[in-house]
Amino acid sequence: MTKVVFLGQSSDIPKLVVQARAQYPHLQVYTEDEPGARDAEVAACWRPAHGALARFPKLRLIHAIAAGVDNILEDPALPPLPICRVVAPDLTEGMTEFILWSVLLFHRNLDQVLTNQRRRQWQRVDQEPAASRSVGILGLGTLGTHAARTLAQHGYQVRGWSRQAKQIANVRSYAGADQLDEFLAGTDILVCLLPLTDETRGILxxxxxxxxxRGAALVHCGRGGHLVSQDVLALVREGHLRGAVLDVFEVEPLDTASPLWDEPNIFVTPHIASANSITSILDQISENIRRLQADEPLQNLVDAQKGY
Structure with missing residues (x-):
């Protein structure tokens, strides 16, 4: 049996351990402090403490339990091993649903309706067709591409920006630093789905x-390290941004003293834009373990130089 150690700062870790032991009998499962964990060949993790992965000398594979891997790559003592991430259909669908809800919030002027409700003010708001709104997806990976296609199917003018040009039906593609300003200038609702790298840290x-x-809106469901929250807050208060939906933050949980909580035109959600099911996480880890043992190509292998 392959020995797997689960570790890190995630409330899903205990649930993953319980289900892996019950339903994946070909895996010998440990938490990081249990006897035998030191011999683990695979580490399944989220936000492991710096240096923690180096404690397991027999590791052959590091597997994130989510799509993001920046929290792993930041470890200065990270062993030079293959790293995989989880990209599952339920994560993709969930993210697109969250983005569609957020876009509708601004497109249908429901942000104004919610403000009017707090004021006990009955006031109809203008309604415009989806074709009147330009939605820009910053980051056209698996999640961004699916969201872009879905928004286009709903009639929005969709544009996307990525490091390299992508060909997506009914989506206008921009690529590289030279085209970023043009992409931004034509965007009414900006959706951030970038990976977190040295180049994208603090990009928002x-x-x-x-x-x-002026009057554009921001939907941020990328990574917390992209966000410069004081800048977003200032731009909303100045009226340059009409508002923002923020799902991820520089430090989580968001401090109860943060002014973001009370800003009427900022909508705070607690990192819930999407999540993989426990079963889909374990299925992907199990499949990559099979591939590892069979010396087959791994799924969703991370390019450590790119950061995703």
């Missing part, structure tokens, strides 16, 4: 968001 700042048209 005044400099970038200031290039959006």
């Amino acid at each position: 700042d005044r400099r970038l968001l200031g290039k959006l048209p």
Whole structure:
């Protein structure tokens, strides 16, 4: 049996351990402090403490339990091993649903309706067709591509930006630093789905968001490290941004003293844009373990140089 150690700062870890032991008999499952864990060949993790992975000398594979891997790559003592991430249909569908809800919030002027409700003010708001709104997807990976296609199917003008040009039906593609400003200038609702890398850390700042048209909105469900929250707050208060849906933050949970909670035009959600089911996480880890043992190509292998 392959020995797997689960570790890190996630409330899903205990659930993963219980289900893996019950339903995956070909795996010998440990938590990081249990006897025998030191001999693990595979580490399944989320936000492991720096240096924790180096404690397991027999590791052959590091497997994230989610789509993001920046929390693993930041470890200065990270062993030079293959790293895989989880990309499952339920995660993709869930993310697209969250983005569609967020886009509708601004497209249908429901943000104004919610503000009016707090004021006990009955006031009809203008309604425009989806074709009147330009939605820009910042990051066209698996999640961004699916969201872009779905928004296009709903009639929105969809544009996407990525490091390299992508061909997606009914989506206008922009690529590279030279086309970023043009992409931003034509975007009414900006959706961030970038991976977190050295190049994208802190990208949602005044400099970038200031290039959006006045009155644009932000939907942030990428990574917390993209966000410069004080810049977003200032731009909303100044009216350059009409509002923002923020699902991920620089530090989580969001501090109860943060002014983001009370800003009327900022909608805070607690990192719930999407999540993999326990079964889909374990299925992908199990499949990659099979591939590892059979010396077959691994699924969703991370390019450590790119950061995703």
